[in-house]
Amino acid sequence: MAVEQYLATGPGDQTRIHDIGYRTYDGPRLGRAYARRSLYSQSLRGAYGLGRSVKSKVLPMLLFVVMCVPAAIMVAVAVATKAKDLPVDYTRYAIIMQAVISLYVASQAPQSVSRDLRFKTVPLYFSRPIETADYVRAKFAALASAMFLLTGAPLVVLYVGALLAKLDFADQTKGFAQGLVSVALLSLLFAGIGLVIASVTPRRGFGIAAVIAVLTISYGAVSVVQAIAYEQDSTGAIAWLGLFSPVTLIDGVQSAFLGAHSAFPGGQAPSDGQGAVYVLVVLGLIAAAYGLLLRRYKKVGL
């Protein structure tokens, strides 16, 4: 009670702020676009551990190498044996290496956003001239670019190797372009899913497990049910089942429109109509991820 009285009758009208002669800042103001660009480039570097400790470089670099080595081996084999074609399609490569891609997005998405939440640095970002949308766009774009580097680099290795092995130029370029479109979609989709899940939890370990669970469990579940549907000769259901996991979504889109051979049981590619649904679902999921992230950061830590 005594304390309250003291506060209430404090020296109210005698306080004033003295001007003690600090100079104001009159240099150039770099503005919102610059802050957004910086956040993008720092997040992209961070996704490969650049500018961070040696320990945090190990995992992303290791996964990057693991992604590229099989491509290099395939190219070496193709050149040495003078094969007529690469052993693996450009579009198929990411589907085969999906475990590595999932691990990468699971380890790097929480790295990108969870730490900001845990150490309560998000309000510091927003004290700069950036808006919610800028933060979300920069983080989304950075992770998607990092994923595109991860998934695109082995395709470049394959393409260069194919040209060195003097395979048909037009054919290889077409396949390479189709592969790039497919991995671009995959990068956007995986980055969106990973960021949405990671932005919910401030704990990094839990974020990693949640992302990997969503990506691999859904794939495992869909594959098991697809295999059973195939055994039961209900082949019509296989394509529709593929809509329920990210990997099979990408697989369906590229086998419908990008000339890939489907990895579904029995090679059951979706028809054009189903393919259109696949594309709509993929684009819808990417947009939904962006919308959810915007909503998530509307009032975070503020």
Next chain:
Amino acid sequence: MYDPTVARLTYRALLGRRRALILGALPLLLVVIAVAVRGLTGADDQTAVNVLGGFALATMVPIIGVIAGTGAIGPEIDDGSVVYLLSKPVKRPTIIFTKLIVAIGVTMAFSAVPTLIAGLILNGNGQQIAVAYTVAALVASIAYAALFLLLGTVSRHAVVFGLVYALVWEALFGSLVAGARTLSVQQWSLAVAHKVAGGDLVTSDVGLTTATVLLVAVTVLATWYAGQRLRSLTLAGEE
């Protein structure tokens, strides 16, 4: 060897707030799949083995083991609050043992129980398949919890390494290289399941004796070494 307060704190760290709901999503998915498959194909032993072996034991049990095992100690070490626990007059092997018991309990509750339910839905425990896989899940829970608890004390990236072991080593290398299968918790627990089911539906690459010895050895060694790690734990800064 068992400290109720430590156990209570660990339970709260693992299941508090909304985490129990997230952990419960996986078992729920298994049961939903079981219902869907039963509706699609009717009761069939081979299908039950495919779903329980391919999805429940190969994917769900390891992932729940990773979450519970590393989650029992990892976050505390990560944010440094483990020093408040370590500064209490509780032996560090006791802390590890208590956390192990809790991690095993959580893994069993969220993996073995739904496996049994899914098995009953799929073929009504025909040829003991549901019980066999439930026993396998129980046994695997113990080994996974001990293994991933150790990982939690060894590395700050325990979850990633745990997932690499569970998904890349057991699933990928296990299907490519036969030798990798001998060193896999999944195969050891399948050996126990094979003994329970008896028939040819549930098979394993390792014998029962080898499997039992390896299971016990891994569990005991991992727990002992985790206790040692905690005794000499140094807290590092953020990366």
